[in-house]
Amino acid sequence: MKKITFTSVLSQLLLLFFVVAWIVPTFGLFISSLRDKDVLAISGWWTSFTTTEINEIYRTEGKDAQIKDGNYYFIKSNLFDGGQEKEIFRFGVTSKNIDEYEVGETALFKDQTEITVFENGDYVWKSKEEFKKKKGKRIFVSAKSPPSFTLDNYKEVLLKEGLGQAFLNTLAVALPATLIPLIICSYFAYALTWMKFYGRDILLATIIASLVVPLQMCLIPVLTIYNDFGALFGVSAKSFPGIWMAHTGFGLASTTFLLWNFLKTLPSEMIEAARVDGATHYDTFIKIVVPLSIPSFASIFILQFLWVWNDLLVGLVFLDKHPSEIILTAKLKELLGSRGENWEILTTGAFVSMTVPLFIFFSLQRYFIRGLVAGSIKG
Amino acid sequence: MSIFSLAITVLIGVLFFVAFFHFSNFLLDYFRVRASKKFALENSIRVIIFIAPAFIVLFVFILYPVFETIRLSFYDKIGENFVGLYNYSWAIKDPDFKRSIINNLGWLIVVPTMSTFFGLVIANLADRVWWGSIAKSIIFMPMAISFVGAGVIWKFMYDYRGPGDQQIGLLNAIAVALGFEPQAWLTIPIWNNLFLMAIMIWIQTGLALVIFSAALRSIPNETLDAARIDGASELKIFWSIIVPFLEQTILVIWTIITILVLKVFDIIYAMTNGQWQTEVLANLMYDWMFRGGGDSGRGSVLAFCILIGVTPILAWNLYRHKQDQKV
Numbered sequence: 001m002k003k004i005t006f007t008s009v010l011s012q013l014l015l016l017f018f019v020v021a022w023i024v025p026t027f028g029l030f031i032s033s034l035r036d037k038d039v040l041a042i043s044g045w046w047t048s049f050t051t052t053e054i055n056e057i058y059r060t061e062g063k064d065a066q067i068k069d070g071n072y073y074f075i076k077s078n079l080f081d082g083g084q085e086k087e088i089f090r091f092g093v094t095s096k097n098i099d100e101y102e103v104g105e106t107a108l109f110k111d112q113t114e115i116t117v118f119e120n121g122d123y124v125w126k127s128k129e130e131f132k133k134k135k136g137k138r139i140f141v142s143a144k145s146p147p148s149f150t151l152d153n154y155k156e157v158l159l160k161e162g163l164g165q166a167f168l169n170t171l172a173v174a175l176p177a178t179l180i181p182l183i184i185c186s187y188f189a190y191a192l193t194w195m196k197f198y199g200r201d202i203l204l205a206t207i208i209a210s211l212v213v214p215l216q217m218c219l220i221p222v223l224t225i226y227n228d229f230g231a232l233f234g235v236s237a238k239s240f241p242g243i244w245m246a247h248t249g250f251g252l253a254s255t256t257f258l259l260w261n262f263l264k265t266l267p268s269e270m271i272e273a274a275r276v277d278g279a280t281h282y283d284t285f286i287k288i289v290v291p292l293s294i295p296s297f298a299s300i301f302i303l304q305f306l307w308v309w310n311d312l313l314v315g316l317v318f319l320d321k322h323p324s325e326i327i328l329t330a331k332l333k334e335l336l337g338s339r340g341e342n343w344e345i346l347t348t349g350a351f352v353s354m355t356v357p358l359f360i361f362f363s364l365q366r367y368f369i370r371g372l373v374a375g376s377i378k379g
Numbered sequence: 380m381s382i383f384s385l386a387i388t389v390l391i392g393v394l395f396f397v398a399f400f401h402f403s404n405f406l407l408d409y410f411r412v413r414a415s416k417k418f419a420l421e422n423s424i425r426v427i428i429f430i431a432p433a434f435i436v437l438f439v440f441i442l443y444p445v446f447e448t449i450r451l452s453f454y455d456k457i458g459e460n461f462v463g464l465y466n467y468s469w470a471i472k473d474p475d476f477k478r479s480i481i482n483n484l485g486w487l488i489v490v491p492t493m494s495t496f497f498g499l500v501i502a503n504l505a506d507r508v509w510w511g512s513i514a515k516s517i518i519f520m521p522m523a524i525s526f527v528g529a530g531v532i533w534k535f536m537y538d539y540r541g542p543g544d545q546q547i548g549l550l551n552a553i554a555v556a557l558g559f560e561p562q563a564w565l566t567i568p569i570w571n572n573l574f575l576m577a578i579m580i581w582i583q584t585g586l587a588l589v590i591f592s593a594a595l596r597s598i599p600n601e602t603l604d605a606a607r608i609d610g611a612s613e614l615k616i617f618w619s620i621i622v623p624f625l626e627q628t629i630l631v632i633w634t635i636i637t638i639l640v641l642k643v644f645d646i647i648y649a650m651t652n653g654q655w656q657t658e659v660l661a662n663l664m665y666d667w668m669f670r671g672g673g674d675s676g677r678g679s680v681l682a683f684c685i686l687i688g689v690t691p692i693l694a695w696n697l698y699r700h701k702q703d704q705k706v
Contacts, residue, residue: 007613008507015504015514018497022518022581025532028549032535044547172385176392183396188433197426201704203434208700210441212689214642216664216682218444220451220675223668224458225439244392249440252433280411281425282404310525312645313665329527333649336531343535343547350531354524361523365516368523372586373593 033351034149037344051146054086055098060115060125060136073127079139080121086143091117098140109137117141153348161345162323163352166331170309170353172240173319173327177247178305181255182297184248189259190285194271204260210253219317222246226318238325243318250314251304258303258374262296263289299371302364306357328353396432403428445686452679456672466676476681479658483688485572486579486643486659491636493580495629498587502595503617505588515592519585526582526645533578534650539563568656575657578646583639587632594628595621634692641688660685 032045043052058079065075080086090099093107093115101107106116113127117139125137158164191197192204223237230237266289274284290297308314312329319325321334332349339345361368407428411421455462470476501518505511521529538548542561546552551561565571598621606616622629644661651657653666664681667674 011504011613012508015501015508015511018501018504019514019517022521022584024549025536025581026520026524029532029535041547043545044549044552046549046552168382168385172389176389179393180396183393183400184432184436187400187429191426191429195422195426195429197423197430203430205697205700206437206442208696209693210437212638212693212696213441213445214638214661214682214685214689216642216644216661217448217686218440220668220678220682221444221447222440224675240388241392245436246440249436252437253441256433280404280408281422281429282400282408306523310528312525312527312648313661316665317668329525329645332527332531336527336534336649343538346531347535350528354528357523357525358520361520365519369519369589369593372522373590 029347030351032343033153033348034151035153035344036148036150037153037342039145040344040347041341048149049147051144053142054145055140055142058139058141060123060139062134062136063131064134066131068130071128073130075123075125075131075136077123078121079117079123079141085148086121086145088117088119088121088141088143090142092140093137095138095140099142115139153344154352157345157348157352161335161349162326163328163331163349165323166326166328167352169319169325170328171356173243173247173315174305174308176240176244177251177308178301180244181248181251181304182301185252185255185259186290186293186297187285188252189256189263190281190289192256192260193263193266194268194284194289195281207253207256207260211257213253215250215313218250219313222249223317236320238318238320240319240325243314246314246318247308247311251307255300255304258300258371259293259296261374262293266292295367295370296374298364299367299374302360302368303371306360306368309357399432400428448679448682451675452683454676456674456676458675462676466680469677470680470684475653475658475663478656479660479663479681480684482572482657482659483641486576486640487637487688489573489576490579490583490640491633493576494583494587494636495632497580497584498591498632499622499625499629501584501588502591503621505592506595515588518588521582522585524582526578527649529578529582530646530649533574533581534565537564537574565651565657566655571651571655571657575646575650578650579640579643583636586635590628590632591625594625598624634695638689638692641685660688 028045031048032040035045035048039048039054043054060079061075061077065077066073067076068074079088088103090102091107092098092100093109094100101117103117103119106114108114111127113125113131115123115125115137117123123139125131158167192200192207226237226242229235270288271284274288275281279287310329311327312333315327315330319327319330321330326334332346332353335342335346335349404425407421407424451458452466453461453463455465501514505515508514524532535547536549537551538546539551539561540546540548546555546561550564555561564574602620603616606620611619642661643659644665647653647657647659647662648665653659653662660681664678664685667678667681
């Protein structure tokens with residue numbers, strides 16, 4: 001065991017501070033997505049773990065609910081819609097004094113009618129004369145609300161807000177946009193590593209230069225090509241195959257570079273031996289190189305998949321905003337604009353968009369890190 | 380579209396490329412048997428099969444567009460009439476452009492510095508405690524999240540309610556608890572840029588962290604132990620041994636984050652869309668791509684500015700690649 005020193009305690013505390021600062025934003029979002037939307041709008045998510053005291057306003061039922069019993073008219077009902085586990089401890093009948101009465105006491109309205117409110121929200125409203133107003137009266141309650149969580153927001157967001165479809169769209173963009181570059185770049189990287197041809201070094205230098213070319217440099221011309229192509233053949237300029245190829249193009253340099261970096265570490269004797277034995281480059285590639293490259297394929301797959309899944313710009317430019325094409329990030333941005341105050345929709349939507357990346361992150365973190373490190377140390 | 384038709388489309392798309400390579404190579408092998416002497420020809424055809432798809436994609440999506448964008452920057456909004464330097468002189472006079480340049484410079488200074496610094500510090504701290512790998516995982520996690528998702532997370536953190544109301548944004552709740560007035564953080568010019576940068580730092584620190592962690596392992600333990608025996612403090616070891624040792628790694632991380640920051644778009648677009656003086660080049664460029672039917676000339680000038688920003692890094696990468704090839 002190491003000695004507990006001042007420095008070690010200090011570094012633990014400092015690290016703990018960083019960890020808390022980094023996790024809290026995401027955690028708050030997650031908790032909020034599980035809260036009831038009315039509560040979410042009026043209290044911070046950090047209050048959701050404890051029984052909190054809340055002040056609320058309810059309205060009693062009107063004259064339609066009255067029954068006559070002896071000389072009195074009664075309205076008996078419950079303030080809550082039911083299913084709520086709140087516990088009232090004080091109540092009031094005027095906005096000036098919202099917690100005038102203890103629960104179970106009888107309060108007097110201005111019109112001399114009497115009301116008694118109980119802990120579970122039941123109330124009895126008693127009057128000598130018949131109730132005449134259609135609308136009931138306002139009751140102010142102070143209640144204790146225990147922690148409660150719900151999946152309602154997820155149901156709403158996935159089914160009503162169209163995030164379920166956007167999720168599928170994103171999947172339909174991301175899988176091919178990851179696999180296609182992986183396929184064509186693996187052949188390309190093989191050729192750059194093991195085949196001899198004129199212009200190979202220039203091609204490699206071009207790849208390295210393309211690594212840092214900003215996406216913005218390519219958008220306008222590629223969009224023009226797509227529009228011309230669409231007009232020429234009478235098809236839509238915005239389509240799934242279109243965005244697959246766009247992502248393939250924009251991810252080509254990095255995918256090729258990472259693969260090339262890996263392939264050149266394979267022992268050249270092995271490749272040459274296969275060639276001497278009469279294997280074609282295709283055989284060598286399929287039977288020797290591909291099986292050896294599976295771990296590096298996995299890393300690159302994850303990097304490209306996450307990049308495509310999380311992309312917004314390419315999706316905005318090359319896909320329609322129509323529900324059948326819109327991707328998650330674009331949908332989320334749209335919700336930020338149109339439902340900016342509906343935090344139950346935003347938090348839940350954001351969390352839905354994060355499920356796949358987080359799943360990949362926690363299950364395949366090793367490959368993810370390996371890819372990032374490989375791309376950086378040598379790049 | 381239904382799940383089924385989506386799945387079919389995806390499958391066809393992917394299988395098309397698998398089939399291309401398979402059949403073209405199959406055909407080549409088939410004819411090779413017949414004309415086995417033409418070995419050189421076969422080899423060059425094979426090279427073409429291997430590189431053609433990637434090269435065509437590279438040409439159509441990167442090489443041609445780069446030059447086309449530069450050309451378009453000298454043309455009018457529909458790209459038909461030559462206008463010389465008009466778009467450039469427009470940019471210099473445009474207040475949004477000026478604001479973008481200033482903001483991009485701010486991003487370039489703050490984000491790479493802070494991310495690298497935090498990454499380095501956390502990598503060091505995590506190396507010494509038993510729960511270090513859990514800590515690293517947590518701090519690395521934002522790397523997996525989209526910028527828009529991160530935008531929502533932080534917009535929620537920055538949420539503002541009037542002074543009398545219950546604050547539901549954590550930052551304002553803390554501010555109120557400490558006795559300050561709640562603030563609409565994202566609408567305070569100049570400072571709001573820092574709140575947006577915080578999001579990027581929050582994400583990129585994870586990248587710096589994992590790369591530093593990998594690099595830290597390459598520092599020989601003997602050196603560190605020797606320094607400790609000589610009575611050097613941990614802080615002294617950090618600055619005099621670890622930092623110099625990681626110089627190359629720091630530079631690499633710095634350039635990666637710099638490139639990313641120059642292109643920053645999603646965060647601005649989702650959070651403020653350039654309002655309250657938070658405009659940056661990439662967002663302004665996207666704006667001009669579509670504003671008023673789109674202006675390819677102005678959009679191209681703005682894209683070209685971003686390219687100029689990355690050029691030193693591009694040159695440096697090529698230089699290093701050349702050095703590597705010599706060895």
